[in-house]
Amino acid sequence: MSSLVTLAVVGAGDRGTGYARWALAHPDRARVVAVAEPRPVRRDRFAADHGLDPGAVVEDWRELAARGRIADAVLICTLDRDHLEPALAFAGLGCHILLEKPMALTEEECRRIVSAVERAGVTLAVGHVLRYTPYTQALKAVVDSGRLGEVVSVQHLEPVGFWHQAHSFVRGNWRREDQATTMLMAKSCHDLDWLQYVLGQPPVRVSSFGRLSHFRPENKPAGAADRCLDCAVETTCAYSAKREYGERLARGEHGWPLRVVVDEFDPRALETALREGPYGRCVYACDNDVVDHQVVAMEFASGATATFTMTAFTESADRQTRVFGTRGELRGDGQSLTLYDFLTRTQEPVGLAAEGSMDAGGGHGGGDAGLMDAFVAAVATGDPGLVKSGPQESLTSHLTVLAAERARLTGTVQTVRPEPPADRGRPAPPATAG
Numbered sequence: 499m500s501s502l503v504t505l506a507v508v509g510a511g512d513r514g515t516g517y518a519r520w521a522l523a524h525p526d527r528a529r530v531v532a533v534a535e536p537r538p539v540r541r542d543r544f545a546a547d548h549g550l551d552p553g554a555v556v557e558d559w560r561e562l563a564a565r566g567r568i569a570d571a572v573l574i575c576t577l578d579r580d581h582l583e584p585a586l587a588f589a590g591l592g593c594h595i596l597l598e599k600p601m602a603l604t605e606e607e608c609r610r611i612v613s614a615v616e617r618a619g620v621t622l623a624v625g626h627v628l629r630y631t632p633y634t635q636a637l638k639a640v641v642d643s644g645r646l647g648e649v650v651s652v653q654h655l656e657p658v659g660f661w662h663q664a665h666s667f668v669r670g671n672w673r674r675e676d677q678a679t680t681m682l683m684a685k686s687c688h689d690l691d692w693l694q695y696v697l698g699q700p701p702v703r704v705s706s707f708g709r710l711s712h713f714r715p716e717n718k719p720a721g722a723a724d725r726c727l728d729c730a731v732e733t734t735c736a737y738s739a740k741r742e743y744g745e746r747l748a749r750g751e752h753g754w755p756l757r758v759v760v761d762e763f764d765p766r767a768l769e770t771a772l773r774e775g776p777y778g779r780c781v782y783a784c785d786n787d788v789v790d791h792q793v794v795a796m797e798f799a800s801g802a803t804a805t806f807t808m809t810a811f812t813e814s815a816d817r818q819t820r821v822f823g824t825r826g827e828l829r830g831d832g833q834s835l836t837l838y839d840f841l842t843r844t845q846e847p848v849g850l851a852a853e854g855s856m857d858a859g860g861g862h863g864g865g866d867a868g869l870m871d872a873f874v875a876a877v878a879t880g881d882p883g884l885v886k887s888g889p890q891e892s893l894t895s896h897l898t899v900l901a902a903e904r905a906r907l908t909g910t911v912q913t914v915r916p917e918p919p920a921d922r923g924r925p926a927p928p929a930t931a932g
Contacts, residue, residue, distance in 0.1 A: 503528045503877045506569040506593070508559040508584050510535035510544035512754055513598050513625070514575030518548065520870035528874045531569050534559040539761040563587045570594060571621075571877050577671065578679050582607045589614040589622075594877045596869070599625040600687050600899070601892055603679045608896045612889040621882040623873040624892035628692045628817075630868025633849070637819070637830055638696045640837060640848055646823025649697060652804035655818045656689050663790060663810030664737045665755050668713045669777050673786035681788040682706075682906075683899050686808045689817070690794065690902070691895035693804050695886070696821075700894045701796040701804075701914050706906035708792025712810070718782035725778050727769070737781040739772055794902045816863070832863065890916075 505521060507514050510533050521528040532554040535541040545555040556562055559576070563584070571594035574584050581602050588595055595615060601624045602608045615622040628634055641649060658667075666672050672684040682690075694700050723729040726739040733741075744765075746756045752763050759777045760767045772778030790810040797803050816832025827838045834849025869887070876884040894916045901912040 501878050502526070503571060503874050504531045504569040505529065506532040506534075506562055506572045507544070507575065508534045508562070508572060508588075509575035509577075509598075510537075510540045511575060512758060514573055515540075515544060515547075516866055517573050517575065517596065517870055518544070520867055520874075522547070524874075527878070528870075532556070532562055534562050559584050560587075563591065567591045567593055571596065571873070574598060578603060578684060579677075582611065585611045586614050589618045589620055592618060592620060594621040594873075596623045596873050597625065599691075599892075600679065600683050601896060603683060605897060605900055608893050612893050615889055621873070621876050621885060622889045622892075623869060623876070623885040624887045624889075625869060626688060626691045626695075626887040626892060626895070627865030627869045628688050628863075629695050629865070629886045630872060631863040631865040632868075633830070633832060633835075633863055634692065634696065634865075636848060637821075637828065637835055640828055640835065641696055641821060642698070645826060645837065645839075646821060646828055647825030649800075649802050649821060649823050651802060651822045652693060652697070653820045653822075654689060654693060654804060654806045656686055656806070656808045657812035657815045657818070658685065658808060658810050659812055659814040660736060660810055661742055662755075662814065664713075664739075664781050665742075665758075665777070667788050667790070667810070668737075668781045668784050668786045669739070669779055670758070673784060673788060675787055678788075680899075680903050681708075681790075681808065682792060682794070682903050683896075684788070686792070686794075686806070687895060687899045689806055689808070690796075690898045691887070691892070693796070693806065694895050694898065695891070697798060697802065697804070699798050699800060699802075700916065701898050702799050703797040703911055703913055704794060704898060704902045704905055705911045706792060706794045706902040708789045708808075708906055710787060710789050712790055713781050713784070713786055715782055718780065722780055722782065724780050724783040725773065726780060727772050727778060729780065739778050743768055743772065743777065792906065794905075796898075 505528055507518050507530055518530050521530050530548040533541065533544050533550060534556050535544060536557050541555060562568060572588045573596045574581060575598045576584065578600055581597060585595060585597055601611055667681060672678045678684055719731050721730045726732050732738045743756060743759055747763060747768055760771050792808045794806040819830045821828040826840055829836045834847065837846045837848050872884050872886065876882050882888060897916055898914050901914045905912040
């Protein structure tokens, strides 16, 4: 394989376009040679950005797969429910795969993908981009150094942000479990995976609580209309689509989330989108059903515990974490880290500035670029160990998400079982003398 890695992109939405942009910035390391995208505007714009010939631009990924192994690797960035089929197909062709998170929505589908890539001997990198940020590497280095002593517990907060919740999980593509997936899988599989990574061990038991509390019809203000453009109380509503997207357009923003709402960045296109499309609806008059707040409690093999809180009701902010050890405490806010030492009773700044904000618009604090850098290097060198979010690690974190959601729905404590179902219930092998 040459040092220049060729890439095919399946799904030229926000994530696929963002990952592919890395290749434009590193033309000596990777080049996009084909794209499959059903939406003409997105497809044509992507093709123009990467200088693709018309024959390399198709509507359906199946047409690319039918041509055989046309690239060293494929970036699969379709909607969450559409990951399984292309992953199996391209693994069968011998293509290395970068698969946007979540890898799949059920245990069976996750295991099928893992089996397929392991059988084919190809590299799989799942889009758990938070593992790849400079901030995460600095935090993990402190944990691994032993300066905290034994880690006893962790508090981790994902402040989704009131407008982000409204955009993606009330009005947007991830608003309904039957059309997408659960909130925990769609948004917070990043975080349960991240906790597993920084602690260096998977959870063994989980419980969870949460529900959809606020974005419901009974909370619609008196006098409110079903669309923000028609609403008499729009100016007093924190969730006004007219204000949120209109102000972004007026500032000249052409990135996420505005590019999800419109294809053309002009006032008339925005007005049409808000009048006719999903993003102009009142947040109290949508068909959403995913939770707007949830907590997960986890116990790890070492006996350490962690709590994770996801809530919509915050300002726009980075994730916040506190790690409690027997010798010290580590506090992080997504941008910097502070270590408090119990012996010296002093605070030490550890941190480094993250590369952009930790959301999709900011490249996840350098995580998007870090993932692409690692994945392309793994493909070029034949060393899958360069990938931090490989198949087995990602399988375990997805099983944790699924167990947590079962716990929320049933009011139980669930065990995370990474072994295949066929192995469950078998007695442990007898101990041998050492």
